[in-house]
Amino acid sequence: xxxxxxxxxxxxxxxxxxxxxxxxxxxxxxxxxxxxxxxxxxxxxxxxxxxxxxxxxxxxxxxxxxxxxxxxxxxxxxxxxxxxxxxxxxxxxxxxxxxxxxxxxxxxxxxxxxxxxxxxxxxxxxxxxxxxxxxxxxxxxxxxxxxxxxxxxxxxxxxxxxxxxxxxxxxxxxxxxxxxxxxxxxxxxxxxxxxxxxxxxxxxxxxxxxxxxxxxxxxxxxxxxxxxxxxxxxxxxxxxxxxxxxxxxxxxxxxxxxxxxxxxxxxxxxxxxxxxxxxxxxxxxxxxxxxxxxxxxxxxxxxxxxxxxxxxxxxxxxxxxxxxxxxxxxxxxxxxxxxxxxxxxxxxxxxxxxxxxxxxxxxxxxx
Ligand code: KG4
Ligand code: ZN
Numbered sequence: 001x002x003x004x005x006x007x008x009x010x011x012x013x014x015x016x017x018x019x020x021x022x023x024x025x026x027x028x029x030x031x032x033x034x035x036x037x038x039x040x041x042x043x044x045x046x047x048x049x050x051x052x053x054x055x056x057x058x059x060x061x062x063x064x065x066x067x068x069x070x071x072x073x074x075x076x077x078x079x080x081x082x083x084x085x086x087x088x089x090x091x092x093x094x095x096x097x098x099x100x101x102x103x104x105x106x107x108x109x110x111x112x113x114x115x116x117x118x119x120x121x122x123x124x125x126x127x128x129x130x131x132x133x134x135x136x137x138x139x140x141x142x143x144x145x146x147x148x149x150x151x152x153x154x155x156x157x158x159x160x161x162x163x164x165x166x167x168x169x170x171x172x173x174x175x176x177x178x179x180x181x182x183x184x185x186x187x188x189x190x191x192x193x194x195x196x197x198x199x200x201x202x203x204x205x206x207x208x209x210x211x212x213x214x215x216x217x218x219x220x221x222x223x224x225x226x227x228x229x230x231x232x233x234x235x236x237x238x239x240x241x242x243x244x245x246x247x248x249x250x251x252x253x254x255x256x257x258x259x260x261x262x263x264x265x266x267x268x269x270x271x272x273x274x275x276x277x278x279x280x281x282x283x284x285x286x287x288x289x290x291x292x293x294x295x296x297x298x299x300x301x302x303x304x305x306x307x308x309x310x311x312x313x314x315x316x317x318x319x320x321x322x323x324x325x326x327x328x329x330x331x332x333x334x335x336x337x338x339x340x341x342x343x344x345x346x347x348x349x350x351x352x353x354x355x356x357x358x359x360x361x362x363x364x365x366x367x
Pocket of ligand 2: 116146305336337
């Protein structure tokens with residue numbers, strides 16, 4: 001049995017959790033900073049780290065109390081140390097070091113993106129009462145799609161993930177946030193556009209579906225290989241197309257985005273939202289399924305903040321069913337940033353003997 005305290009502070013959510021055996025959640029707490037950053041239209045790193053600093057210790061106390069455990073009961077303290085905003089990561093890492101010094105318990109540095117993948121499995125593991133190592137059929141093909149990441153991995157174990165594709169420009173969530181700004185709909189853009197898209201016509205605009213890496217894919221398939229860059233994404237062309245559709249051909253050059261509601265009276269925001277979402281969902285789902293077929297996946301994972309998107313969930317659910325593959329989609333509370341997934345993955349790191357010490361560093365980029 002393992003008992004792990006998880007700490008997450010990589011972006012704009014301060015989160016703590018206590019998890020048993022990598023799947024049973026004894027306590028979980030999240031303090032979101034969305035309201036703090038909304039008026040700036042995005043996350044301001046310095047504001048974020050200061051807010052983490054204020055929130056982290058009360059949250060830690062809440063989680064330990066709710067779980068009914070003390071530091072002495074823990075087997076390890078797992079903390080996100082990469083990737084993320086460096087000032088934010090340091091708050092979590094230093095809090096973990098302080099707790100480690102006070103208790104003598106080991107620290108485990110956790111990769112936030114790998115934890116998102118693990119978080120998608122946790123509800124299923126808990127329901128079936130199995131461990132991820134032998135309770136899941138590997139390999140999985142995992143799509144991590146959030147405000148900071150849009151990446152595809154071949155996952156062969158809970159903590160073994162090979163990058164086979166990533167965005168070459170914006171993340172999908174970032175595109176949602178920017179399109180929302182163009183339409184004057186505020187931050188974060190994902191939830192509001194998702195809702196609006198349900199009332200619009202997804203065929204009103206023919207927005208581009210970029211497919212970077214097509215040549216590499218052809219070559220790779222010819223040689224039977226699939227490596228990094230094989231299933232890349234690009235969202236900047238789509239974002240620019242939306243801007244031109246809403247603002248006219250010069251894109252409203254020079255005007256700050258969020259201060260301007262759509263200037264053209266003929267624009268139906270719901271149609272723009274629906275057509276934009278249709279393009280994003282097409283690209284994400286097609287690339288995931290292509291990777292699953294090429295890599296011989298035994299299952300699929302879709303995780304990160306954009307995994308909350310209703311259009312994406314419906315599409316990948318239907319595609320997975322058609323292929324007869326299990327699909328692991330996190331519930332809402334585990335789709336966005338949380339510490340449950342950090343503590344969960346910490347269980348596997350501990351079992352593998354991969355523990356860190358007070359020399360643990362934070363790194364803004366993971367690879
Ligand atoms: O994983 P997350 O909480 O934070 C990181 O970026 O790591 O993801 C936040 C992102 C934001 O860009 C937000 O707009 C997007 O996820 N998002 C959505 C939806 N809910 C949140 N995007 C599309 N549809 C949604 N329903
Ligand atoms: Zn995240």
